[in-house]
Amino acid sequence: METLTNKGVSCFPHKSNKYRRYYVKKDKNVCWRCTNKACKARIETRDGTVVEEFGFHCHVETIVNASATVLRTACKRKASEHDYLVDNFVAADSDFPPTLWAHAPDVMPVTTNGDESKS
Ligand SMILES: [Zn+2]
Numbered sequence: 001m002e003t004l005t006n007k008g009v010s011c012f013p014h015k016s017n018k019y020r021r022y023y024v025k026k027d028k029n030v031c032w033r034c035t036n037k038a039c040k041a042r043i044e045t046r047d048g049t050v051v052e053e054f055g056f057h058c059h060v061e062t063i064v065n066a067s068a069t070v071l072r073t074a075c076k077r078k079a080s081e082h083d084y085l086v087d088n089f090v091a092a093d094s095d096f097p098p099t100l101w102a103h104a105p106d107v108m109p110v111t112t113n114g115d116e117s118k119s
Pocket of ligand 1 (some may be wrong): 017034035036039040041056057058059
């Protein structure tokens with residue numbers, strides 16, 4: 001499971017969070033800290049297996065690359081929906097431009113269903 005970051009630092013993904021190595025104990029257990037600098041969560045591993053977990057994550061961050069991909073996909077979907085609306089209903093040369101649907105009502109342009117009409 002142990003991998004290297006692009007800076008060459010040992011990095012250990014565990015339960016959706018990444019840890020970087022900061023200390024090797026005398027008994028050869030390795031201590032890791034969450035890569036989130038503000039986070040106090042730590043783990044300890046022996047032979048690549050997590051043997052101990054300390055503290056709690058102060059964040060809901062998962063492995064950054066994975067969540068960024070999801071976010072990007074969501075944004076892309078939203079953008080294409082927006083483009084669809086603009087292309088079909090808003091642009092002057094669209095199939096259904098606002099001149100077709102955005103105009104004052106033809107009959108009874110003033111509303112008559114408000115409270116004041118009852119008196
Ligand atoms: Zn953390």
